Amino acid sequence: MSDLSYFGRTVKHLVICSLTACLFFLPLHHAFADAQKGKQLFQQNCAQCHNPLRDATGPALYGKENEVPGGRKWIYNWVHNSAAVIASGDKYAVNLFNQWNHVQMPPFPQLSTQDIDDILDYVKQVGDEAKQAASAPAATAGQAGGGAAPASNNNLLYGIITLVLAVVALILLQVNNSLNRMANEKEGIETPEPVPFYRNKTYIAIVSLVLFLVAGYFLTNAAVNIGRQQNYEPTQPIFYSHRVHAGINQINCLYCHAGAEKSQHAMIPSQNICMNCHMAINSYSGPQLYTPEGKPVDGTAEIQKLYYYAGWDPKQRKYVNAGHPIQWVKIHNLPDFVYFSHEQHVAVGKIQCQICHGPIQNMDVVYQYSDLSMGWCVNCHRTTKVNFADNAYYSNIFMKYHEELKEGKIDSVTEAMLGGTECQRCHY
Ligand code: HEC
Ligand code: HEC
Ligand code: HEC
Ligand code: HEC
Ligand code: HEC
Ligand code: HEC
Incomplete structure (x- = not known):
């Protein structure tokens, strides 16, 4: 075999390698590696208290790396042990701690600085994307370049690299063909x-x-992404604040969402339920409320809107017409092919609303806290221990697990062990 055809085969390998690289490695790496890891770490460790964009139990994290003294390095120390940073007398930390009513953030010594970087990158990505989405309608083609998020820059970069590699591959193919022909001619074979x-x-x-x-x-x-809309926060017909009702005034979630305990759907309350209280409460004197865009809200005027919908005349103190249904915009939407029951989770599973819906009692405007993806459901079913032994719901079923628990062969039962990861449990 001649040197030329050997060279030709090497070229062929190069072609295949560069094509494989540009087709598989680049998009996959971009889509899954960094963002996925940071998101996962964030959800496991931080999401119960932090939202990238909004204050919750702890402050919104987007942009914080530019505000704290010392940037990411300060954040590494803070996340590893915030109590130590506060105890060291760091002015910023002490102020922050006071502002947040001395709520202590737990220490995370197990997270490496790389882990924390991944979390912060994820937070930045979410924030940048939200900002970009918010400014998209206003931005003209000319301005778009300035504010483009790194995610789309990366996409552009990967696109260019892919194109270059593809061109290189084609050129190499041409070279390969010519070399083959030259080799054949040299050995006297007709091409x-x-x-x-x-x-x-x-x-x-x-x-x-x-x-x-x-x-x-x-x-x-x-x-x-079918129907995915984490952080979805539509404007409602009445500015109704969960913070005012479920937070400050401590009204039980089930007073308004009674369905959560006894049916598949939690249900949005009818205006009759609102009127139980608002026949008497016709003005608002609580803390000043703001829309997410920062505009002040007049609570008393919002209660007047309720009267319009209820058909109630506050002067005569009686219903004067049949009213109009309030068209609340639905925030959480599972696709139709998924079966989910509140009763199973709230009444049988004894899972707090906040585990799935986040700190609703702190929200003036409700937003979708969990992504409602299949992974979200299944992960929880894998890790959550079911309240099994002394639950009437299970007293006569899964006898095998009752025995194994008694014999000490297992110390707990997860929803996955009860079939909670089988397709047909969630899909009809
Ligand atoms: C149990 C609730 C809780 C958890 C979990 C939590 N935090 Fe916090 N975090 C807080 C609170 C509350 C504050 C405000 C300061 C204080 O009161 O200690 C805070 C403050 C911060 C700050 C400083 C913000 C600022 O305004 O400068 C950063 C950064 C931070 N947290 C990052 C994280 C990260 C990253 C995680 C996950 C690894 C995490 N936190 C998990 C409650 C929490
Ligand atoms: C006084 C009545 C009332 C109370 C108390 C109340 N809610 Fe609501 N809730 C509503 C109304 C009205 C809406 C629809 C408007 C909106 O989305 O803000 C709603 C919407 C929601 C939504 C979003 C529904 C959707 O469209 O997907 C969730 C989740 C929710 N509530 C959870 C809770 C939780 C958890 C609590 C207790 C911490 C609670 N609510 C307490 C009246 C109430
Ligand atoms: C259990 C009693 C109760 C129920 C039920 C109730 N509210 Fe209220 N509402 C209150 C109280 C208390 C305040 C705060 C008054 C104050 O601070 O001056 C309030 C304040 C308000 C305000 C002004 C503050 C804000 O959130 O914008 C609006 C608007 C309002 N309610 C709408 C509603 C609607 C709509 C419903 C039905 C979905 C409803 N309320 C059900 C007790 C209730
Ligand atoms: C295990 C997670 C989980 C728990 C716990 C949970 N929810 Fe939900 N909630 C969901 C999901 C998922 C949806 C979307 C359901 C759909 O689109 O069919 C939802 C939807 C809602 C809605 C919108 C109306 C509806 O019924 O679809 C309200 C209101 C609500 N939840 C209130 C509550 C309240 C109040 C509690 C606590 C008593 C609670 N949820 C506990 C996951 C949960
Ligand atoms: C926070 C944890 C958590 C999340 C999130 C969660 N589940 Fe569950 N789920 C449970 C637990 C715990 C049970 C068992 C409750 C019991 O029976 O004691 C359960 C039970 C179920 C069951 C009944 C299974 C059976 O044994 O018959 C179905 C169906 C189900 N979940 C569907 C869903 C779907 C769909 C989602 C996502 C939209 C979801 N779950 C999200 C914790 C969760
Ligand atoms: C614990 C509940 C649960 C179980 C178990 C489950 N799914 Fe799902 N599945 C969901 C939810 C919720 C969605 C909707 C996800 C979304 O909207 O992004 C979904 C979506 C899907 C989709 C649509 C594609 C997508 O990602 O949106 C397919 C296909 C699917 N599931 C197949 C399966 C198969 C196959 C199994 C069994 C191996 C299974 N599911 C088990 C909850 C479940």
């Missing part, structure tokens, strides 16, 4: 005339493969 590129099987195969993968990539992305 057929080169096929034009549009009939060349290799080209056709490569182009089809590229189209197939690109289409597949966008399709799966679109499918994974």
Whole structure:
């Protein structure tokens, strides 16, 4: 075998390698590695108290790395042991702690600085994307470049690299063909005339493969995002604040969402339930309320809107017409092919509303706290210990686990052990 054809084969390998690299490695790496890790760490460790964009039990984290003294380095110390930073007399830390009513953030010594970087990158990504989405309608083509988020910059970069690699691959293919022909001629073998590129099987195969993968990539992305809308926060017909009702005035969630305990749906209360209290409460004198955009809200005027919907005349103190239904915008929306029951989780599972819905009692405007993805449901089913032994619901079923618990073979039962990861439990 001649040196030339050996060289030709090496070139062929190069072609295959560079194509594989640009098609698989780049998009996959970008989509899954960093963002996914940071998101996971954030949700496991921080999400119960922090939202990237809004104050919750702790402050909103977006942009904090530019505000704290010493940037990320300060945050490493803080996350590893915030009590130590406060005790050291750090002015910023002491102020913060006082502002947040001495709520102690737990220490996370197990997180490496790389882990914390991943978390902060995730927070930054969420924040940048939200900002970009908020400014998108206003931004003109000319301004777009300035505020573009790193995510889309990366996409552009990967796109360019992919294109360059593809061109290199095509050139190498040409070289390979010529080398083959030269080698054959040298050994006296007839070479057929080169096929034009549009009939060349290799080209056709490569182009089809590229189209197939690109289409597949966008399709799966679109499918994974069906109906996903974490942080969705629509404007409602009445500015009704959960912080005022469930927080400051301590009204029980079930007073308004009675369905959560006894049916599949938690239900939004009718205006009759509102009127139980608001026949008497016709003005608002609590703390000043603001829309998420920062505009002040007149609570008393909002209560007047309720009267309009209820058909109530506050002067005559009686109902004067049948009223109009309040068209609350639904925030949480599972796709129709998923079965979810509140009763099973709230009454049987004894899971707090806040585990799934976040700190609702601190929200003036409700937003979707969990992503409601399949992974979210299944992860919890894998890790959550079911209240099993002394739960009437289970007293006559899964006898095997009752015995194993008694014999000490297992010390707890998770929802996954009861079949909570089987497809048909959640999909009809
Ligand atoms: C149990 C609730 C809780 C958890 C969990 C929690 N934090 Fe906090 N965090 C707080 C509170 C409350 C504050 C405000 C300061 C204080 O009171 O100690 C805070 C403050 C911070 C600050 C400083 C913010 C500022 O305004 O400068 C950062 C950064 C931070 N947390 C990051 C994290 C990260 C990262 C995680 C996850 C690894 C995390 N926190 C988990 C409650 C929590
Ligand atoms: C006084 C009545 C009242 C109380 C008390 C109340 N809510 Fe609500 N809740 C409403 C109304 C009205 C809406 C619809 C308007 C909105 O989304 O803000 C709503 C909406 C919601 C939503 C979003 C529903 C959707 O559209 O997907 C959730 C989740 C929720 N409430 C949870 C809670 C939790 C948890 C508590 C207790 C901490 C609670 N609520 C207490 C009246 C109440
Ligand atoms: C159990 C009693 C109770 C129920 C039920 C109730 N409210 Fe209220 N509402 C209050 C109290 C207490 C205040 C605060 C008054 C104050 O601080 O001056 C308030 C304040 C308000 C305000 C002004 C503050 C804000 O949140 O914007 C509005 C608007 C309002 N309620 C709407 C509603 C609506 C709509 C419903 C039904 C979904 C409802 N309320 C159900 C007790 C109730
Ligand atoms: C295990 C997680 C989980 C728990 C716990 C939970 N919810 Fe939900 N909630 C959901 C999901 C998922 C949806 C979306 C359901 C849908 O679209 O069919 C939802 C929807 C809602 C809605 C919108 C109306 C409806 O019924 O679809 C309200 C209101 C609500 N939840 C209130 C509550 C209250 C109040 C509690 C506590 C008593 C609670 N939830 C506990 C997961 C949970
Ligand atoms: C916070 C943890 C948590 C989350 C999140 C969660 N679940 Fe569950 N789920 C449980 C627990 C715990 C049980 C068992 C309750 C019991 O029966 O004691 C359960 C039970 C169920 C069951 C009954 C299974 C059976 O044994 O028959 C279904 C169906 C279900 N969940 C669906 C869902 C769906 C769909 C989602 C996501 C939209 C979801 N769950 C999210 C904790 C969770
Ligand atoms: C604990 C509940 C639960 C179980 C168990 C479960 N799913 Fe899902 N599945 C969901 C939820 C919730 C969604 C909606 C996700 C979304 O909207 O992003 C979903 C979505 C899907 C989708 C649509 C694609 C997507 O990601 O949106 C497919 C396909 C699917 N599930 C297949 C399965 C198969 C196959 C199994 C069994 C191996 C299974 N599911 C088990 C809750 C579950």
